[in-house]
Amino acid sequence: MIMDLDAAATGSPFAPYGTPVRSRLLLGTAQYPSPQVLSDAIRTADVSIVTVSLRREAARAKGGERFWDMIRGLGVHVLPNTAGCRTPKEAVTTAQMARELFGTDWIKLEVIANDDTLQPDLFGLVEAAGTLARDGFKVFPYTTEDLGAAERLLAAGCEVLMPWGAPIGTGRGLANPYALRTMRAYFPGVPLVVDAGMGAPSHAAQAMEMGYDAVLLNTAVAKAGDPIRMAAAFARAVEAGRLAYAAGLMEARDMASPSTPVAGTPFFDLDLKA
């Protein structure tokens, strides 16, 4: 039986834009085998924030309404995205439509530069972030580990940054741990979320051990053999990583060092004579 540790044991709560949330696992809602599996995954992992999107709707179609009713029934915060947008203008208009549809000023801002990598267009991202922040949005920008872009996003009004772990949907884990460590060290007071590219719970734990405030993922859970169990696995990995960060990891060293005391080792004097 593991002793229960309260939230205080893991440091200050994750509170994007001043809204404290319980879970540091943010979950996407796409690609699940069924709405029921999605709903069960969210419940099982006790997720506080889920990402959603918007798409063209045909007249008399009911898909959008049904999905929205299901999400609302879960009592979670929704973070709409601007997935698929390639220009600041598209992203801004999509954000405005999302604000009206979902009734939130939170927006996961994506401006995509490249179809193969889905790499953020950092120039367009900064431009759109400024426009949206001036319009009252609380922007969660999907960005890279680039410190210059990060500083410009903060200056544009972003209070949260979401660097990629690896390209969206690849499941490769943290492609550049060195850059992510640097970013964490450079912005000690800024809520940072590793977004995208994680394939296994160990990847999420690694990000949390580095001191990231939260992780955001979708495909690794949705495309797992059993998404509900995988959601639970990620939730535990995120908690374990955060707890480890709060506890303080030991420094790695090059030479072996015995963990069992040397003093009083039997036969020690005989070894010396040999």
Next chain:
Amino acid sequence: MTAVAGRTDVRLEIVVNGEPREARAATLAALLDELGYGDQRVATAINGDFVPERARPGTTLRTGDHVEVVAPRQGG
């Protein structure tokens, strides 16, 4: 162009969600009615600019307009 109950005798050639259409509606609100959106929860844009719900009745359509009608969907 005069709009009687949001409709005109002129047929406008517009594009809705990427599909070319002819519409009699003079305003965006009337267009949503004409197409059968009824009370569906949707958001709208014309030519890349957001049109809030409250502005739809006063937003006049013109030939060549590109209209987007979107709804909530799963996302990552």
